[in-house]
Amino acid sequence: MAATMELGSETDPRNATFSISDEDHTLGNSLRFVLNKDPRVAFCGYSVPHPSETRINVRVQTTGVPARDVLKDALNDLMAMNQHVSTTFNRAVETFKANQGVNELSMKSGVTSQHSGSVKKP
Amino acid sequence: MADASSGEHEPELPPHLELQRTRVVCAPDAPSYTESVQYSGAYMAYGVDNSLRIEDFCKNLRVEIISMNEEDIEFDIVGIDAAIANAFRRILIAEVPTMAIEKVYIANNTSVIQDEVLAHRLGLLPIKADPRLFDYKSEEENANEKNTIVFKIDVVCTRKGERVLNSSVTSDQMKWLPEGSEMPFNTMTKFTSFGSSQKNLPGLPAEGISCQYPDIIVAKLRPGQAIELEGHAIKGSGNIHAKWSPVATARYRMLPEVNLMEDIQGKLAEELVQKCPTGVFDIEDVGTVKKAIVARPRNCTLCRECVRGTDWDKRVQLTRVKDHFIFTIESTGALRPEVLFTEAIKILNEKCHRIITELS
Ligand code: SF4
Numbered sequence: 193m194a195a196t197m198e199l200g201s202e203t204d205p206r207n208a209t210f211s212i213s214d215e216d217h218t219l220g221n222s223l224r225f226v227l228n229k230d231p232r233v234a235f236c237g238y239s240v241p242h243p244s245e246t247r248i249n250v251r252v253q254t255t256g257v258p259a260r261d262v263l264k265d266a267l268n269d270l271m272a273m274n275q276h277v278s279t280t281f282n283r284a285v286e287t288f289k290a291n292q293g294v295n296e297l298s299m300k301s302g303v304t305s306q307h308s309g310s311v312k313k314p
Numbered sequence: 315m316a317d318a319s320s321g322e323h324e325p326e327l328p329p330h331l332e333l334q335r336t337r338v339v340c341a342p343d344a345p346s347y348t349e350s351v352q353y354s355g356a357y358m359a360y361g362v363d364n365s366l367r368i369e370d371f372c373k374n375l376r377v378e379i380i381s382m383n384e385e386d387i388e389f390d391i392v393g394i395d396a397a398i399a400n401a402f403r404r405i406l407i408a409e410v411p412t413m414a415i416e417k418v419y420i421a422n423n424t425s426v427i428q429d430e431v432l433a434h435r436l437g438l439l440p441i442k443a444d445p446r447l448f449d450y451k452s453e454e455e456n457a458n459e460k461n462t463i464v465f466k467i468d469v470v471c472t473r474k475g476e477r478v479l480n481s482s483v484t485s486d487q488m489k490w491l492p493e494g495s496e497m498p499f500n501t502m503t504k505f506t507s508f509g510s511s512q513k514n515l516p517g518l519p520a521e522g523i524s525c526q527y528p529d530i531i532v533a534k535l536r537p538g539q540a541i542e543l544e545g546h547a548i549k550g551s552g553n554i555h556a557k558w559s560p561v562a563t564a565r566y567r568m569l570p571e572v573n574l575m576e577d578i579q580g581k582l583a584e585e586l587v588q589k590c591p592t593g594v595f596d597i598e599d600v601g602t603v604k605k606a607i608v609a610r611p612r613n614c615t616l617c618r619e620c621v622r623g624t625d626w627d628k629r630v631q632l633t634r635v636k637d638h639f640i641f642t643i644e645s646t647g648a649l650r651p652e653v654l655f656t657e658a659i660k661i662l663n664e665k666c667h668r669i670i671t672e673l674s
Contacts, residue, residue, distance in 0.1 A: 196672040212669060218404040219665050225397035228352035229366035264673055267666040272368050273398065274666075277391075278659045280377045284389065285652045288379035 198260060205258035210250045216240065220248040226266040226273075232257050325361040333633075338568065340632040342621045350395055350636055385644060387651035390569070392638045399566055399639045405658040406564035408552040411445045412648045413463055414438075415545040415557075419497055419505060422542040425483075427533045435533070436545045437557045439485055440526040440646040443547075445560075447517050451548045457494075457506040459515070463523055463547040464491040464506060471535035478537055486528035488545070497544055505544070526647030560654055562644040569638035570614035573631040578606040586630070589620045612640075 200208030212219070220238040227236040227250075235253040252259040327335065334347040335357075351357075354365035374393035381388045391399065418433040425432070443463060451461035465488045471480045480487075494508035512518070533541060552559030572594055578586055583606035587595045596609035614632070621627040643651040 196669050198673070210673075215665065215669075216404075218401045218409070218662070219669075221397045222401040222662070225350075225352055225395050226366075229354050229364070231354045231363075231365045233354070260673060264670055267670050269368055270398075271663050271666045273371055274659050274663050276368075276372045276375060277377075277394070277398075278656055280375050281389075281391075281652075281655060281659075284377040284379050285382070288382055292382075 200259065205260065206256060207253045208251075208259040210252065210263060211247060212250060213247045215248050216246060217248075220250065222270060223250060223266060226270050227252060227262065230262060230266060232262055327357055327360055327362050331357070331360070336636055337571070337633040338636060340616055340618065340634065342618055342627050350397070352395070352397075380640075382652065384650060385647065386642070387655070388640065388642045390638065391641055394637060394639065396636070396639075399641070401662055402655065402658050403564050403566060405661050406561050406643060406654055407559055409661050410560045410654055410657050411549050411551045412558050412560045412646070413441045413443045413445050413448060413547045413549055414555075415441070415465065415547045416550065417546040418543055419546070420543040421497070422540055424539045425533050425535050425541055432533060432541070432543075437555070439488070439530060439532070440648065441523065441547055442526045442647055443523045444517065445549050445648060447515055448549045450550075457546060459494070459508040459510055459512050461548060462506060463512070464495050465489060465545045465547065466491050466496060466543070467532070467545070468542045469535065470540040471537050473537040481535055482531050483533045483535060483541055484528065485525035485530040485532060488525055488532075490523045491544075492522065495544055495546075505546070560646060560648055562646055564641075564643045566639040566641040568634035568636060569640060570611055570616060571633045571635060572608045572611045572614055572620075573633065574606065574608060575629055575631055578629055579603050582606070582629075586620060591617060591619060594620075
């Protein structure tokens with residue numbers, strides 16, 4: 193069985209259910225969020241058909257564009273969001289380390305030479 | 315739908331809907347408006363666009379590190395939906411891989427602790443090795459230097475005069491075998507086939523591989539008892555077994571907000587300060603009157619003590635900000651907590667990527 197299947201009608205690509213294997217609420221819920229935020233989506237929901245099977249069904253109904261395209265856009269959007277979270281987070285970590293280095297130096301100045309930037313256990 | 319670029323200011327939601335959209339309101343009996351309004355057309359009637367554009371997301375996202383050390387990190391992440399924050403949390407707990415002992419070959423165990431219990435305890439020891447240096451090992455594959463870490467425990471408890479030596483077996487007695495299994499060959503089994511020593515693995519710290527904490531008690535022995543075994547650690551993730559989970563916990567809470575709906579003065583102010591067990595409120599002297607103020611809303615644990623009692627729910631309103639998460643990650647030690655978070659994001663990205671490829 194294919195890992196991701198599109199189940200829908202051949203004549204109407206606007207409405208489809210995507211059956212995705214090896215995924216759970218982690219992706220299902222995030223995907224539903226991104227899809228629902230897309231103005232082209234009329235309805236979106238997901239379900240876990242059976243708790244001991246790692247598979248989710250994502251239902252997408254759109255206002256005109258093929259559901260498959262909308263789903264792909266949603267996945268790309270989610271990746272873009274992730275990327276941005278990652279850079280923002282790393283920048284925040286750098287800022288924190290820099291500030292901590294300064295604090296440590298000012299606290300310990302003259303006592304021991306501290307390796308600034310390193311993070312000490314409290 | 316209203317056009318934002320037309321120069322007019324953007325339409326706004328009436329205050330009660332804005333409250334429902336952005337806050338969870340915690341009344342004395344139950345919280346309300348707990349769901350996040352996701353549908354893009356939810357506020358169409360007011361001309362308010364509830365869709366999400368990536369540019370807006372990027373503009374509004376804020377991350378601030380509150381505290382960080384080798385094991386723990388606490389940070390605020392603002393401008394993200396619970397769906398995404400929860401995905402990160404779930405991935406941290408169940409999908410970021412680590413190394414853990416999976417197979418235990420016991421040559422001798424005369425302690426009171428049974429073989430299977432001992433094996434289980436060994437599995438739970440956090441191992442200080444960067445899992446990114448190793449490959450997953452499939453059932454058919456041979457154990458080699460890229461997918462298996464071998465540890466040995468060989469301890470005999472003896473009596474020396476009044477003293478008993480090795481009465482407890484601790485995790486620092488677990489010795490790393492960089493050359494692979496040393497199990498005696500007369501068992502006719504070859505447990506590992508290492509091509510080269512793990513000491514030469516690029517990226518490995520100079521002190522080698524060991525248990526993260528040296529003082530975990532694995533078993534207790536009495537004189538004459540002994541344990542001799544080998545533990546083989548492989549790469550895995552928390553959704554197979556919790557021993558592979560890289561975090562003690564990963565959790566978030568929404569930012570608490572405490573609003574005073576009216577001026578609270580005098581005796582009532584003192585009562586309010588008394589009510590709160592975490593010291594959220596302070597008293598401010600304004601001229602001769604004592605006035606209650608919200609000094610430390612972040613401390614609020616939502617115990618709702620301050621809204622209990624007659625009329626108190628009219629004076630104090632407890633809310634939580636729906637898109638402001640106070641995220642805490644406690645690492646078990648293999649990777650630093652901030653690295654774990656970046657890894658979690660990568661895993662979510664890989665999931666998306668996989669499905670895009672399969673759809674094309
Ligand atoms: S809910 Fe509890 S912790 Fe929060 S402000 Fe009220 S009394 Fe204090």
